[in-house]
Amino acid sequence: MSLAALIALGGAIALPSGGGSPPVITPSAGVLAANRGQFPTNVALIPDGTVSSRDVWFSPEGDVTNIVVNHVNTYINGTFQLVTGSTGTFSAYLEYPLGSFTQMTYNGGNLTYTLSSGVVSSDVVPGVTGLAGTKARVHTRCHSGGNTIACVELPANASTIGVGDAKYTWAGAPAYPGAGQASTLFFGANAITGTVNKTAARGFCIIGHSIPFAQGDVSTSGPNGGSGGHAKGLDNRYPYVKICKGGMDSSDMSALRTSGTLASFIKACGVTDVIQDFTGGDLRNGATVAAIKETIQTVFGMVGNAKRFYLATATDRTDTTGDYNTGTQTPKTDGNWASQITLNTDIRAGLPRVTAVVDFCAVTSTSLNSGIWPGGNRVLDGVHPTSFECDNVTAPYVAAFDFIIPATGAWTPADLGYALAGAWDTNDVNQVTIDGSNNLVRMRATYGGGDILPGASPDVSLTGGVASNKRVITFAAGEYLQSVDARILLAGNGAVASGKVTVIEALKFVSGATSRGFMYGTIGGTSGAPSIGIRQTTTNRGPSATPVSTAYTAFQTAFDGNWHTHTVTVDGLNMAYRVDGVQVATGTLVGGTNWSFSQLLIGAVVGAVAGTPGSVNPLSAHAGMLIADTVLAGTDLTNAEAWVGATAGL
Numbered sequence: 001m002s003l004a005a006l007i008a009l010g011g012a013i014a015l016p017s018g019g020g021s022p023p024v025i026t027p028s029a030g031v032l033a034a035n036r037g038q039f040p041t042n043v044a045l046i047p048d049g050t051v052s053s054r055d056v057w058f059s060p061e062g063d064v065t066n067i068v069v070n071h072v073n074t075y076i077n078g079t080f081q082l083v084t085g086s087t088g089t090f091s092a093y094l095e096y097p098l099g100s101f102t103q104m105t106y107n108g109g110n111l112t113y114t115l116s117s118g119v120v121s122s123d124v125v126p127g128v129t130g131l132a133g134t135k136a137r138v139h140t141r142c143h144s145g146g147n148t149i150a151c152v153e154l155p156a157n158a159s160t161i162g163v164g165d166a167k168y169t170w171a172g173a174p175a176y177p178g179a180g181q182a183s184t185l186f187f188g189a190n191a192i193t194g195t196v197n198k199t200a201a202r203g204f205c206i207i208g209h210s211i212p213f214a215q216g217d218v219s220t221s222g223p224n225g226g227s228g229g230h231a232k233g234l235d236n237r238y239p240y241v242k243i244c245k246g247g248m249d250s251s252d253m254s255a256l257r258t259s260g261t262l263a264s265f266i267k268a269c270g271v272t273d274v275i276q277d278f279t280g281g282d283l284r285n286g287a288t289v290a291a292i293k294e295t296i297q298t299v300f301g302m303v304g305n306a307k308r309f310y311l312a313t314a315t316d317r318t319d320t321t322g323d324y325n326t327g328t329q330t331p332k333t334d335g336n337w338a339s340q341i342t343l344n345t346d347i348r349a350g351l352p353r354v355t356a357v358v359d360f361c362a363v364t365s366t367s368l369n370s371g372i373w374p375g376g377n378r379v380l381d382g383v384h385p386t387s388f389e390c391d392n393v394t395a396p397y398v399a400a401f402d403f404i405i406p407a408t409g410a411w412t413p414a415d416l417g418y419a420l421a422g423a424w425d426t427n428d429v430n431q432v433t434i435d436g437s438n439n440l441v442r443m444r445a446t447y448g449g450g451d452i453l454p455g456a457s458p459d460v461s462l463t464g465g466v467a468s469n470k471r472v473i474t475f476a477a478g479e480y481l482q483s484v485d486a487r488i489l490l491a492g493n494g495a496v497a498s499g500k501v502t503v504i505e506a507l508k509f510v511s512g513a514t515s516r517g518f519m520y521g522t523i524g525g526t527s528g529a530p531s532i533g534i535r536q537t538t539t540n541r542g543p544s545a546t547p548v549s550t551a552y553t554a555f556q557t558a559f560d561g562n563w564h565t566h567t568v569t570v571d572g573l574n575m576a577y578r579v580d581g582v583q584v585a586t587g588t589l590v591g592g593t594n595w596s597f598s599q600l601l602i603g604a605v606v607g608a609v610a611g612t613p614g615s616v617n618p619l620s621a622h623a624g625m626l627i628a629d630t631v632l633a634g635t636d637l638t639n640a641e642a643w644v645g646a647t648a649g650l
Helices: 003-009 229-234 250-258 260-269 279-284 290-301 337-349 359-365 387-400 415-417 485-493 632-647
Strands: 026-034 042-044 050-057 064-072 074-075 080-083 088-095 102-103 114-115 120-121 133-144 147-152 166-169 190-197 202-206 240-244 275-277 308-312 319-322 329-330 356-358 420-424 430-433 442-446 452-455 459-464 471-476 481-483 498-507 517-519 530-537 543-544 563-571 576-579 582-588 597-601 621-628
Touching: 003 275, 064 114, 064 260, 074 147, 074 485, 080 260, 088 459, 102 120, 114 120, 120 260, 190 260, 202 229, 229 240, 229 387, 229 459, 240 260, 250 260, 250 279, 250 290, 250 485, 260 290, 260 498, 275 290, 279 290, 279 415, 290 337, 290 442, 329 621, 415 420, 415 632, 420 485, 420 597, 420 632, 459 621, 485 597, 498 530, 498 632, 530 563, 543 563, 563 582, 563 632, 621 632
Parallel strands: 202 240, 202 275, 275 308, 308 356
Antiparallel strands: 026 190, 042 147, 050 133, 050 166, 064 120, 064 190, 074 080, 088 102, 088 114, 088 133, 319 329, 420 621, 430 442, 442 452, 452 481, 459 471, 471 621, 481 597, 498 563, 498 621, 517 530, 517 597, 530 543, 563 576, 576 582
8 A cells, every 4th residue: 555545544634725814813721732741651760960851842833832841750550550759859941942941940939849649830931932843852850859750761762763862960050961862761841731822722642552652663753753653643743742551451541540640640731632542452451342442431531621532443463474574474362352353343433432533453454454464664573563664654644644623513511621520411321331230330421531430229210300301310228429530539629728619410309308419528537527518408408518627508498309400619718509500509618728539429428438438318310410620600600500401301
């Protein structure tokens, strides 16, 4: 197949037509603004006084201002767990233009930052505008605590693949040593965000296993330093950040959804588009096609604030009688590899949430569904594309791929952007799933992210809602919902005095008994531990919040067993309660330092042991829900309430 034909498979790239006035640009704030971002996947002993310099290129879409550099010291280890490096003190400098250094500050002016777990973001770098597509460097100095520092990994030494990343010893000032180092491990500058002078600027998250990581691409780098066909193809188009680890599959990734550090990093990156490429590893590890399609959705939910979601097909894995250039290849038979064609066929047919399919397998196989690679230095080991393959096949395919932007339609929770934690619609059969007995299996967000799981066995009824024609969750004694997903908990956590959260639920309380809607709380907390929640008794209904040991309320002296849309907002110390779009009560909180919730429950009180609530007070039924980590107001609030209410026919 010719290179032109390969590129044609990616579709056409829309170009502006000539004539007329230039469009008015609305700069995109808080988005990914440089390439070569990467979540750490290894660790190294870093002597105090070591400086790590990393090359980056600013977004090709427009000049970049309000530059922020984000750092993490947590890495994905060889068993796909998150491990935090030793606590260290660091400082950092932006080298731009090359040869000119600006020291970054942190937390309002500090010249150093201390990092263990979590994400540390610099203050906005003052007075620097990164011209579109130009090169910069970030120099990160380890002052102390460098016993084990989380590092990004390259597929081969920086000096071998032709990038300028280097480590050197501090000698009083940052000073680039002049060339890339014979090393694969570097720390600092995990993602750069800012304001891109482009309407609806885009930034990509590449999330996957060893192939998007770039294993096998060991002799070249892309035009802007990228490694692997995915990144090389994006180099001249859009900025990107990788969350990729060799050997990892979508099940491993979905298990990390409880990590606050990873969720905070994803949120900080401000990506708009996601390319997920785990499916080959899933099959290798024996997962069924049905299970893979489920975990694909959970992984997309972890980056659910993005606007568009692209899914890669599983590329071939082969054995050979000789070498991979001239030998006879046969498809591997390990795990569930026999289902490669079945899975790829399903992916090509379209899966929920997928905007478009990036069909790597179609352009790298000898022919569609052949199961084998062409000869001629195309694959390193039957699995991982060589640099030749990345440079001449997969990168050109990505460079020409039509990353389509669907037409704008009616308002959806996705329009809230990164203010949205998650929005759940019980009528969405793809995301709210059941077993053969109509018991709820998983309540996954339709927009945003976060999985809510059943406690005991609540049912899903097809005859719920106001007109008995909606799909809703119903509860018997002892049944409830629960989640420990980090993206959900991020919305409730933070300083009490400045914290902001909105929770909207379409639900039916039990009349004549105490029943509970949502509750943020702390597993293992004593009585009076910090919590925010809503309940109805036989005399009133509404939210209560306990910042320290005293509960403060915003109760309405009314109760019933009918369907309503209930909205709770907490804006620092101010709490408000709305029913069906009308504010009915307010309250004021006193005291408290930080909300630090570890669980969300619906229909129960958080208890002393994970998975065991303190008490269960089930609802009659629950439909949709929306959580935002801000206080919604104006049309955002009314649109959100209308969307949630519609899930119950309100």
